[in-house]
Each structure stands twice: as C-alpha cells, then as structure tokens.
Amino acid sequence: MSTTTYETVIGLEIHVQLKTATKMFCGCELTFGEPPNTRVCPVCLALPGALPVGNAEAIHLGIMIGHALGCEIAPRMKFDRKQYFYPDSPKGYQISQFDEPLCAGGEIGGVRINRVHLEEDAAKTIHAGASGRIHGSEASVVDFNRGGTPLAEIVTEPDIHSAEQAGEFLRLLRTTLRVLGVSDVNMEEGSLRCDANISIRPAGTTELGTKTELKNMNSFRYIERGIRAEVARQTALLDAGERIVQETLHFDPRTERLTSMRSKEEAQDYRYFPEPDLVPVPVDAAMLDRARAAMPELPAARQARFEADLSLHPDTAKLLAWRSELGDWFEAALAASPDGVSPQTAGPLANWTTNELLTRLGGDVDPATSKVTPAAMAQLVALVTARTVTAGAGKEVLDTLIAEGGDPAQIVEAKGLGAVGGEDTLAPIVAEALAANPDIAERLRGGDMKPMGVIIGHVMKATKGRADGGEVTKLVRAQLGV
C-alpha cells in the first residue's frame, strides 16, 4: 500500500510544421498527400554539391510564434547542424538550432516556454512488411516529400502537473498557432506532434525525478492517456522501491502499453556545430515589426475582450476564445443579432451556443459544419428573448435547425410553436388548471407557493409548452387574489 503521494512534473516538446509555400531550405512546394518523392530536388535529397538557403517566410512565422508566446527574439538567425545517421536524414545531419534559438523565454496559459527554434523535418521512412517497424521488415523505403518541411520546435519548462493540464495547454497552444495562421496544426496529418518528458517526485519536494520521454503521440486524447499510463507506471515502480530508468517510450493507444524505444544512457552525441553553409542573418527591426503587424487577436486577448466588452462569464469566454472556430462562429452570430451587439444579446447567445448547441452537436464539433447558421442562431435567441417563443419551444426549434436547417421564424410558424400568452388566451387555461386541482388551489390561496409548479405543469401540458411560466404565475396570483 502506497503511503507516498507524488507530484507529476511534465515538460512538453511540440513540433509544429509551418505553413509556408516551400520547404525550409529549398524551393520545393509543400503539399500533403502527393505521390512519394515527387516534391524533391537536389537540396532536399542531399545530392552531392547541393546547398541549403533559408526560407525567409519560415523565419517570419517563427518570429510570430515568438511574439505570441511572449518570447525574447534572438538578434540573429543562426543555424546549426545536428548529426545523426538515418535514412530519413539524407544529409546525415539535420539543420536545426542549438545554442541560439530564434525565441527564448515566454509563457502561455500559465506554462513557461523555454525556447522555440526552427529546423527542418525529416523524411518519412516506411517499413514494408508485417510489423511496420524496422525489425522484421522486408524492406524500408523513404518518401522525401516531407523532408525539409519547416518546423518550429516549442519546448516548455516542466510546469505541467497533470495529464489534464497538458491537454488544456496543448489545446490553447493549438488554437494560438491556428489563429496565428502559422500551421495547419493537424495532429493526424502530423503538422502538430508532441513529445512529453515525464517524472514524478514525492509531493512537497523540489528535486526533479528521473524523467522518461513519451514520443510521437498523435492526438490530444492519446497524450493524456499516455501521460496517465506513464505516471501510473512510474508510481508503481517507486512504490515497489525500484528506480526509474531514463528512456524513450512509445505509447500504444490500442493496448495502453508503453514500450521502450531506446535508452538515454546510450544516447547519441549529435556533435552540433554552426551550419557553415548558412551565414547567420540579423533579425532586424523591420522583421520584428512585420511579424508584429501580422499578429491577429490571440485567445487570451479574445477571452479578455469577451469578458470586458460582452460581460461573458469567464468560463464561457474562455471556452469560446480558446476554441477559435467556436469563437468565430459565436462572433458571426452576434454580428447577425437582430437586437444588435451588447452584453444583453451576447450573454443569451453565448449560453445558447455553448450549452444548447454544443451539447446537441457533441463537444468537439465545429458548429460551422452543422446546418445551423450563425444568423439562424441569432434570430432564434432573439425570438426567445422577446418571448415570442418560450425557452422550451426554442429548443425544439434548435432541434429542427440541427436536423434540417432553415429559418427559425418559419419553423415557429410551421410547427405552431409560438408562445401562448396574453390574458385572453391564457386566463381560461389557468382557471381550468386551478379548477382541476382544488387542493393545490387551496394551498396556494393559503400562501403556500410551493405547489405552483403543478399548476404551471398543467398549463404547459395544455399549451404544449408554449406558455411562459412567469405569466402563468402572475395569472394564478391574480385569479386567487394572493
């Protein structure tokens, strides 16, 4: 039985493929899904004599990332060579940055950033044969289309303390990068990849435990599950009095198993040295200004604006701002609001969007892919606010919008969902409800308001939910004289 409680310490390394037109060091076009080895040239195939030339657009995007994460930008862009032999590295080295990363320091979502540096992506090695791994494969083939794609590697400080926090941080980072327009940030296609360095230590202590590295997880859910599995494994080891070995692990989401890829104790010496084919380029004020001028509103600023200008609840504001597609959809709906843009229109619209719509669509779905247009949503919320329909009827309209699309007013008309109100229509129904429940009527008359719901329920049933509860209460009080 474990008596020690542990604190989890996680640092992340995130590789982001940058959305430039061409590769990092050559003119090859960047596209996804082309036939193998059709986007190649002497440079990215490392033919004898070929030389790299830095992609200025990639440096620009790197500076934008630095600005977004609050980093210091280096005074010059300097590349280094990182040597290793593998078929996916045709030069026998990767052009990366070692001692002078483009961006250093910074913070986002409460997690400090250590550095952001630029490098080139490796080619794709495919192992033919049953195992799909190098051992036991009959042949290995290399597709160099991906080789040389610009990458930004973002390294965090070990400031993350749970799988959930890692997931939340990554979602914020992904939104930030998406809003910046620097990457497709698509984990399935590999344009966003994450490695996690994980260690645990007895709660209350400060010395870091031995860390392991969890490699190449290709969805947020796998990352969270992988981290949980690794923390559990490390906890069990320490509880059993064993030690943790520094190693690189692969998490298989199907089996939930962690397998060792290689031990860090036999770690390679990458023999970094300054890339002599690329002279360092000064990062001047014009480059910094150009990047700053290209900066869009970032999630944190958007959240702050939603709270300040639209008086949204912080949780709602965060949900909308940290998922940029949701924020965009919400703002489109708000702009289409018949009652104009104000906290009075924004509040109900945000609630309908985050509670009713998202619940119905499923949490991760982008509403832009549904049949509900932002304008239709705005009209529906306006109808509810104006009490033209009740909240209950509004939800029925929303169900129809999700199923078929269309115009809320027409749906209300066609389905007869308009609110039943006004003394002339509602008073006889209320009278009927009181008559049908004499004992309840007696209690209400005696000042016990608790059973009011029964009367409202009766009226709602009679009006198919189209009556307004407040108005019914008012009529009950009037008719009973209380």
Add this chain to the structure above:
Amino acid sequence: MTNLTNLTDLTAKAAVDAIAAGDLDAAELFTAYREAAAAEDLNAYTWVADQTPDLSAAAALPLRGVPLAVKDLFCTQGVPSQAGSKILEGYRPPYDATVVAQLAAAGTSLLGKTNQDEFAMGSSNENSAYGPVKNPWDHTRVPGGSSGGSAAAVAAGLAPWALGTDTGGSIRQPAALCGIVGLKPTYGSVSRYGMIAFASSLDQAGPFARDVTDAALLYSHMHGRDPRDATSVGRPDADAIALPTGERLDGLRLGVPDDLTGEGVEPGVWTAFEAALETAKGLGATVERVALPHAGYGLNAYYVIAPAEASSNLARFDGVRYGARAEADDLITMYTKTRHDYMGTEVKRRILIGTYALSSGFYDAYYASAQKVRTLIARDFTTAFAGVDLIVTPTSPGVAFPLGAKTEDPLSMYLNDIFTIPISLAGIPALSLPCGLSEGLPVGLQLAGPAFSENRILEAAYALEQAFAFDNTPSAIGGAPS
C-alpha cells in the same frame, strides 16, 4: 586552316581572339584538345568528351567555345562527377554546378573532368581513387593537389585552362608545382553550389591558366552572387574584373611575413623567392616585413576546422540514395561497410579527426578554439594590409616531390600547405605565379591581398609575369621520361 599541332599552344585569350576574328574554328580547337586529352599519359583526366559538340552557338559567346577542363568534384549534368572517390564511381548528377553553368553560358565547352585527391583531401593527388596524376615536368613526381589533374592538364597543354577548387591551397600549390597560374578568389565571390563539398567555410572555386591574363579572363566569368548559395556574395559592383595591363609596380608595397618564411623552405625555393622580390623592387615595388603573429597556428586550426566540416559534409555518402552501396543484412552494417569499402584512407582519417573534434566534451578544446585562432589570423591580415598592399610568400615550401615520398607521413604532406592555409582561413584572395626554377622544377610565388582585391593581385602578377618571362613549357626544361 591553322596547323593543328600548334593550336594547343595558344593561350585561351589568344584562342578567344582568333575565333572572334574568324582565324580559328572553335570546333577545330576543341578536337585538337580532345584528341590530346584522350591520348594523355599523365592520368590527368577521369573523363574526356568523346566527341566534339556543335559549337556554332558557343562561338558567338564571349568565351567563343574555348574548351574547359573541370575538376571532378564539380557537378556536371549527365557527366561523371566522382570527386575522386570510389563511393561516387559512375555518379552522373542531374544538374550543373552554378559555376559550370555560368561558364557554359559565357561560351566555354566542357572538354573533360580532371583527376583530384579524393574529396579534395590531399596535396599530391595521390589520394585519388582513380590513381595518382604525374607532374608534366617530371613524370616521377606529383603535380600537387588536390586539383592535381587540372593543374597537370593545363601545364601539359591538355587544356587551355581549367577549373579547380581551393580549400587550404588546392589551386595554388598544384599551380606552383606545375609551373602555371592559379587563383583562389575571395571566399564568397564564386558560388559553391554544385561543388561537392569538402570544407564549406573554406572551399572556393578558381581558375588554372597558363598566364595571368587567362586567369583573369576565366575568373571574370565565374564570380557572382548565387541565390542558391547563401554564403556567396559576388563582387562589389564597382570592382569588375579587368584584364591586367600594367608592367610596373611603382608604389606597390609588398609585405613578407616574418612568421611564414625561413624554416622548412627548400634553399632553391628560397633563392627563387628572393630573386622574385628583387625583380619586384626593380619594377618599383617596395618590400617590407610584416607581422602575422597567429599565422603559425594556421595549420593546426585548419586541421580541426576542415576535417570537422568534412566529417559532416561527407555523411551524406551513406549508400542510401546514390553512389556505391555495400550489400548487408541491416542498416548499420550497410552504412559501415559502404563507407569502409568505398572511402580512401585519408578521407577516413579526416572524418575521424573531424568527428572527434566535434564530439561532446571536446568541442570547446578543438573546434571552438580553432575558430578563435581563425578569427585572430583574419585580424592579423587586416592589420598587415593597413601597411602593405599585398603579402608575398613562396606558394609551397618545396618543389614537386617524388610520387610516394610523403604518402606514409601525413604531417609532412600537410606542411606543404603552410603558406596557403592561413590565407584560406582568412577568406582572402591569393594567386600563385611561376617565378623560376629550383632543381629544374617550377617554383611558385604567392601574392595575397585583402578581400575582393583580385584586380590588384592580377595587375601585380601580370607585371611580374612579364618581368619573369618564365617559360612554362615542361618539355623545354626536360625531366619528362619517354
């Protein structure tokens, strides 16, 4: 038309002028050289054009279709480019090196590819996988290296001019040992794109020619900024290369470095050098001593920096994508066996030295220190050029040595480049000009100037050339056995 036996006696400039005047047919000239090259017994060529191309278009261009011999390590589209190595045996690049393309556009026609030390590593051409080259002055002696084939071909009348590369002396030293002119331009003035790299921060292409005018003419079509080589800068616009004309050296201040002369220089070489200085004085130059306090460490720094870069540059020769591949059951064995079987001893030695120098824990002691020395040497030259216009030294401490004399002693081989290496480290231009004989073999005079001072160097060399009246015909001196 013209008597074929005399055609190959023309300098390139004389041939250009004769073709322009309609006195010579470019194809006839090409055929004369092609036949001479095909029949050569120096092993200067590794490939010779098997037919005379249609030169009617080239004859209208500035260089009039005059043939050009090209060092093996320049990529030539569809033509073997092996860098003197077995690992690239039969390799035919899909593209032309920029300088090759540039010269073709100026009207040269590719006559052949010339033998060289493997990957330009050597000072005798004995490290070629395709066998050593013989010195045209004495077939039992080396032509120098690494561009030994180019130097021998030009000296023996097997090419009017040739392209070489110089990393630590690989143009100047063979030019000296073969009695011709060789220019190593300012680093960055000529594109390196398509030159199979030895040491990126030092490699520079340059011309071999029978006289200073031809060297100036060829270089004037070689330089230029290349968007595919990030280290290339071209030349200052205001300083276009002009063909030299002056015959006096009035007011020219020549500096003889204290720290580079004396010990280790053969007496005959020293005598020829001192006589050359007297000739310069007679033309109006002044000669003074200059201090280059750190130049003596040049060899040490060079043999860290160049192997370090080479160890990285040569990693791409892994048997995966092109060139020779050894059969093996697994990847690592394939890599090891390919590089073991198809790379020569000197190449392997330098890869090991370079790998060691870049290794974690040794980097600061070796590579970082060597770069500091390099900076100090460059500063020495800058200081010296405040007081003198050019620095002069013997190009090589000795004349051509017998084949096999130094192959067992790398250090004594390395000492051949003691006068050329500091200049390479400083990135400044230098030219070797034949200034006399020692033991019946040519002695080279090296003239070095500040960055981009090629015109100054060429002017001075031209004036000295007229005064030396050196007869560069090997057969006239003798020494070549039947």
